[in-house]
Amino acid sequence: MIRDDDRTPGFGVYVHWPFCAAKCPYCDFNSHVRHRPVDEQRFLDAFAREMATMRSRTGPREVTSIFLGGGTPSLMKPETVSGVLDAVARNWTVPGGIEVTLEANPSSVEAERFRGYRAAGVNRVSLGVQALNDKDLRFLGRLHDVESALHAIRLARETFPRLSFDLIYARPGQTLEAWEAELEQAIGYAVDHLSLYQLTIEEGTPFHALHAAGKFAIPEPEHAADLYRATQEVTAAHGLPAYEISNHARPGAESRHNLVYWRYGEYVGVGPGAHGRFVEGGRRIVTFTEKNPEKWAGLVEDHGHGVTGGEILTRSEEADEFLLMGLRLAEGIDLARYEQLSGRPLSSRRIATLQEEDLVAPVGNSRLRATSTGMIVLDAVVADLAR
Structure with a gap:
């Protein structure tokens, strides 16, 4: 079950x-x-x-x-x-x-x-x-x-x-x-x-x-x-x-x-070309692996993994990703979690403007979602909120 x-x-x-x-x-x-x-x-x-x-x-x-x-x-x-x-x-x-x-x-x-x-x-x-x-x-x-x-x-x-x-x-x-x-x-x-x-x-x-x-x-x-x-x-x-x-x-x-x-959880990516995002040493890191299958397998055999790159995300980058992923969901995002990630709340002025344009809507007192109209232009909505 x-x-x-x-x-x-x-x-x-x-x-x-x-x-x-x-x-x-x-x-x-x-x-x-x-x-x-x-x-x-x-x-x-x-x-x-x-x-x-x-x-x-x-x-x-x-x-x-x-x-x-x-x-x-x-x-x-x-x-x-x-x-x-x-x-x-x-x-x-x-x-x-x-x-x-x-x-x-x-x-x-x-x-x-x-x-x-x-x-x-x-x-x-x-x-x-x-x-x-x-x-x-x-x-x-x-x-x-x-x-x-x-x-x-x-x-x-x-x-x-x-x-x-x-x-x-x-x-x-x-x-x-x-x-x-x-x-x-x-x-x-x-x-x-x-x-x-x-x-x-x-x-x-x-x-x-x-x-x-x-x-x-x-x-x-x-x-x-x-x-x-x-x-x-x-x-x-x-x-x-x-x-x-x-x-x-x-x-x-x-x-x-x-x-x-979409809820900005953590995940491990295993295999050729897989991406991962998880917390290591208190920071969210990104991993990506060799795309060619045989080269990837050779790297794993030689080094224990096929990871060829990655980065440590800044707080701002984490917050931007959280917005981009979470506003895809009908349930929207948790505003307190955004503030925790970014160190600042979303701009109430920008939220009000987007509400007037019927692009976002509150969900109770703690969440924000994109409307059906906002979903069609979601990249622009996210860019506006993240400024």
Whole structure:
């Protein structure tokens, strides 16, 4: 049973499996295609060793959530997943029933593997569906079709207590009516959680070059904003309100791991290209690791970790990050915690101005949230408050 949410920021462990069967043209995550079988034992050993090094830096901690992301973690054998979770438990305290999420692509889903992941301790799966029509799935470079996506959803619902899946909207030529119909269809399949992202053109991706060359167009900002508003309205009407800009859940089914990020908790990042943020010696530090999988594994074998950089955050930087992450949430931010981090309260004058513009709203006497209008221009709201 997933433990009740007490709104504490928490401590998460993120493990990055960097391999994919194919690279999607919109993706700027650290993912790699290998045409020979991956040496899973080598990477499992490296994960475990890097965790031990991180444990020496964090000290004893109780884990709030574990997330296996990528890449495509569902390409791992269940035995590898089991080994990863065992390594987490060897290094930190893992209470029974915490959220353990594994990302999966419908093209790599098999019933036997799903049963193996469940037996290993995974209790939540996040499926990268991305679209519910075959034309757009081909455009997005996905290896699955709608039929295989629905098969994966059915298997996940039968196997795991909790299921989420992702969709991308604001796709080329997508009308408001088409997106609303697709969203209604998705809600009919989802158990308790949907992640709904606007298509963005990231520098360095194939889509960036194609878009720059005029090969396709994405919706204008005004139409994208209409799609966003429709997303909020349809999901709320069906009992999956937004608890964060892009994430929707039935009450109590929010992603505990992502709440660690948005509530500005601490987390360890393990694996190629993983980032971490945790308190060491009384200061919040940032770590990031070598992105190339084989180079990362070599570094771990030689030095006990693949960390290639990091920084110690100033109080001002911590406060800015807290604002940026926390105002993404419908619950908003704790004003006293902001003052604790920054050493000063938020400007009451700026808050009043943003309230007049219907961009922020108080939550009782102790919290502040962005309104639905403010969410659309959140970067500007955060920049104004942080001045």
